[in-house]
Amino acid sequence: MENIGFNFVDRTSMRLFYDKLYTTRGKRPPLKALILLTDLKVEDLPMILSRREKLSQAYYANVTALEEELYRVSLQRSIGLRDVRREVIIDAGYKGAWIVLTNAESYFITHVLERFFEKLYPMVSRLYLNYSQSRLLLKIIKESYRGKTTPTFFTIRRKKRKPVEHRISPAKKGTEILWEEDVDEEIQRLLSDDFTVIVDRLDFEVRDENNAMLLQAHITRKGLCKLKFGSFSAFYQNVVLRAIDYGIDRKNFYDKRERSIEKGTIQLYPLQIKYPFSFLNEQLTHFARKITNAYSCSIIHGGNPYFVANLCDYEDGSSFGVAVLGNTITVTPVTRATPQAVWRLLNKIQEILGDGEVADVQMR
Amino acid sequence: MLSLLTLQQECVRAYRRYADTVAVLSAIYHFLRKEPRIADYVGIETKLRNSYGNDIRPDLVVLCEARTKGLIFEFKWSLPFSENLLEKEVREIKKYAVPCSQWKSSNGKVDYHDVVLVCHIEDAQRTLATLSKVAKETDYYFLASDGFAVWTWVISATRGGERREHLIITNAYGKTRNITIENMINQPTGLILPEEVLTYLRSSFTFTHEKPPVQYIMIALIQHVFSQFQDPTSGRAVYEITTDMISEKAKIFFPAWHEFDVQMVQLKRRWITEALQTMFVLNMIGKPVGKPDSWLIPIPTLKTREPIQSAICKKLSKHQLKITKRPARRGRPRTKPIRLKAHPKMKRISDYF
Numbered sequence: 001m002e003n004i005g006f007n008f009v010d011r012t013s014m015r016l017f018y019d020k021l022y023t024t025r026g027k028r029p030p031l032k033a034l035i036l037l038t039d040l041k042v043e044d045l046p047m048i049l050s051r052r053e054k055l056s057q058a059y060y061a062n063v064t065a066l067e068e069e070l071y072r073v074s075l076q077r078s079i080g081l082r083d084v085r086r087e088v089i090i091d092a093g094y095k096g097a098w099i100v101l102t103n104a105e106s107y108f109i110t111h112v113l114e115r116f117f118e119k120l121y122p123m124v125s126r127l128y129l130n131y132s133q134s135r136l137l138l139k140i141i142k143e144s145y146r147g148k149t150t151p152t153f154f155t156i157r158r159k160k161r162k163p164v165e166h167r168i169s170p171a172k173k174g175t176e177i178l179w180e181e182d183v184d185e186e187i188q189r190l191l192s193d194d195f196t197v198i199v200d201r202l203d204f205e206v207r208d209e210n211n212a213m214l215l216q217a218h219i220t221r222k223g224l225c226k227l228k229f230g231s232f233s234a235f236y237q238n239v240v241l242r243a244i245d246y247g248i249d250r251k252n253f254y255d256k257r258e259r260s261i262e263k264g265t266i267q268l269y270p271l272q273i274k275y276p277f278s279f280l281n282e283q284l285t286h287f288a289r290k291i292t293n294a295y296s297c298s299i300i301h302g303g304n305p306y307f308v309a310n311l312c313d314y315e316d317g318s319s320f321g322v323a324v325l326g327n328t329i330t331v332t333p334v335t336r337a338t339p340q341a342v343w344r345l346l347n348k349i350q351e352i353l354g355d356g357e358v359a360d361v362q363m364r
Numbered sequence: 365m366l367s368l369l370t371l372q373q374e375c376v377r378a379y380r381r382y383a384d385t386v387a388v389l390s391a392i393y394h395f396l397r398k399e400p401r402i403a404d405y406v407g408i409e410t411k412l413r414n415s416y417g418n419d420i421r422p423d424l425v426v427l428c429e430a431r432t433k434g435l436i437f438e439f440k441w442s443l444p445f446s447e448n449l450l451e452k453e454v455r456e457i458k459k460y461a462v463p464c465s466q467w468k469s470s471n472g473k474v475d476y477h478d479v480v481l482v483c484h485i486e487d488a489q490r491t492l493a494t495l496s497k498v499a500k501e502t503d504y505y506f507l508a509s510d511g512f513a514v515w516t517w518v519i520s521a522t523r524g525g526e527r528r529e530h531l532i533i534t535n536a537y538g539k540t541r542n543i544t545i546e547n548m549i550n551q552p553t554g555l556i557l558p559e560e561v562l563t564y565l566r567s568s569f570t571f572t573h574e575k576p577p578v579q580y581i582m583i584a585l586i587q588h589v590f591s592q593f594q595d596p597t598s599g600r601a602v603y604e605i606t607t608d609m610i611s612e613k614a615k616i617f618f619p620a621w622h623e624f625d626v627q628m629v630q631l632k633r634r635w636i637t638e639a640l641q642t643m644f645v646l647n648m649i650g651k652p653v654g655k656p657d658s659w660l661i662p663i664p665t666l667k668t669r670e671p672i673q674s675a676i677c678k679k680l681s682k683h684q685l686k687i688t689k690r691p692a693r694r695g696r697p698r699t700k701p702i703r704l705k706a707h708p709k710m711k712r713i714s715d716y717f
Contacts, residue, residue: 268564315596319587319588328563332567
């Protein structure tokens with residue numbers, strides 16, 4: 001499937017084109033806006049790619065400047081014997097972020113676009129949202145639109161915290177769609193039923209006073225926004241840019257957390273993820289296995305159900321102390337804790353153990 | 365001879381024990397700092413001079429009662445199983461028990477000071493037996509007097525998570541002359557330290573005064589030091605790094621590093637060099653030709669899907685077994701005489717003449 005449009009030469013023609021396309025009812029692929037947090041220049045993309053030998057063997061990127069901070073990028077990945085190639089638009093006009101726009105099919109998004117930018121970590125960071133952060137972002141979007149925002153549904157992943165052996169049929173797991181009205185209650189019910197809940201996607205719509213549809217969109221937990229119906233300009237302004245603002249705010253929250261020594265005293269800047277339940281041995285065993293696959297991990301206590309480990313991010317070099325005690329996970333950045341590494345680790349932990357509430361810990 | 369699995373388990377156990385001892389040091393340090401009614405000053409690896417004229421650096425030095433009384437803490441992550449070696453360790457305590465000067469008080473002196481030895485509960489029984497034996501000697505009478513105590517620590521184990529884990533310190537032997545401390549430690553439950561000592565306060569320090577097992581230093585270097593040299597833009601790469609550069613980056617992990625003298629800097633550098641040499645022997649890092657003080661270090665150094673302590677201990681144990689299994693060579697190496705045999709299809713040289 002080829003991209004629709006892409007004949008525009010500047011921001012104005014792009015907005016006009018997408019505004020027209022997505023405000024008329026009809027069958028077309030949704031517009032995807034992938035939010036990335038980075039200070040890189042888009043022109044440097046081929047150069048960065050060439051410095052990574054493995055990456056350059058699988059991917060190819062060609063950048064064409066359209067206007068100031070707006071680029072057309074041709075991205076190709078060799079998958080098996082075939083090459084998957086599409087064009088995307090990268091808007092780098094917002095300081096500290098890139099917005100990658102495309103209406104290519106999901107296969108390209110999942111297997112080429114997202115993979116490519118994940119490989120560029122830590123130079124390029126994704127925007128990670130958990131359940132409560134998605135709710136907060138939705139509130140911000142609502143205020144921005146000055147309309148009525150209705151989350152239509154949340155897509156969540158759920159799995160049993162403890163395998164039930166005495167049951168003949170295995171406990172239900174997998175994806176579930178929760179409809180808006182009583183989403184909090186539903187999540188509480190799942191938590192009380194010993195499920196781990198991870199919110200994957202939030203679909204929402206915005207209506208005006210007359211109940212006319214203004215926007216139909218969704219945002220994933222990794223900062224991929226999709227526009228299904230509505231004004232592109234409004235979506236860009238009120239969803240994408242608000243999400244970036246929120247993301248930059250979160251990034252600043254995770255910044256400057258390395259262990260430091262001030263006037264001879266050690267200063268730590270830990271973070272906690274709190275849960276409404278205490279962890280069980282089985283969960284911590286699963287956690288240890290999963291986290292060891294992703295990070296350099298030295299486990300000191302493997303779960304009794306007390307878990308302590310030192311982690312090091314292979315790509316970034318940031319190192320952390322992680323402790324799980326009761327219903328709380330404490331992450332203590334040790335050396336070179338970049339904000340993107342802290343954020344990525346917190347997301348990874350929540351992907352394994354379920355969404356919790358991230359909070360700052362004041363060292364007493 | 366120990367099996368590979370036993371060696372590996374011992375190696376991991378030593379790694380964990382040292383990490384926990386650092387956590388206990390950090391816990392007591394933070395606990396005393398937050399208790400002004402007990403301590404006016406809490407110093408880590410503070411330098412004192414004992415009456416023999418030697419400089420000593422106990423793990424913790426505490427000043428109480430308007431800095432007129434002192435308290436020295438010595439942490440042992442592991443005590444030897446051999447009775448002779450254990451006795452030697454116990455006798456070493458004397459260097460802390462004799463009068464000391466250079467305290468952080470107005471005149472550099474205290475009225476008296478007490479000594480507390482902190483060890484794991486598994487080592488306590490052996491240590492107490494040796495202590496009682498040594499205390500009978502006149503030079504070591506202080507071991508049986510007030511002012512010397514042995515504290516043990518344990519992380520309370522729970523089943524099924526019915527209650528939370530705690531770090532508990534209990535008095536195993538003797539007593540200090542500080543009533544407030546004695547009242548706290550002699551509670552029936554022992555001294556239960558606050559929850560944060562098991563979470564983020566564990567990351568305060570990485571080393572104690574005592575030399576860690578080599579695997580511990582290797583892991584600390586891989587996770588916290590080498591990663592600081594990593595260039596995130598270029599992916600996995602090999603870096604040429606000198607021992608001095610590594611020591612410089614590693615120094616912040618030693619408590620009181622900013623107060624170290626040349627002797628201490630050299631000592632810690634030796635620990636690092638030993639770990640680097642072990643990594644070189646295990647083929648984890650390389651060495652450039654003609655540069656004795658440089659190393660070729662791939663960063664990330666070890667990518668593995670198992671816990672890094674298991675991977676390193678497996679390598680170390682295999683190497684240890686290889687060394688012990690190697691048969692000892694006796695006398696001149698024998699060379700096997702080479703006997704050439706003609707292939708059946710080959711022609712004899714006489715055929716050509």
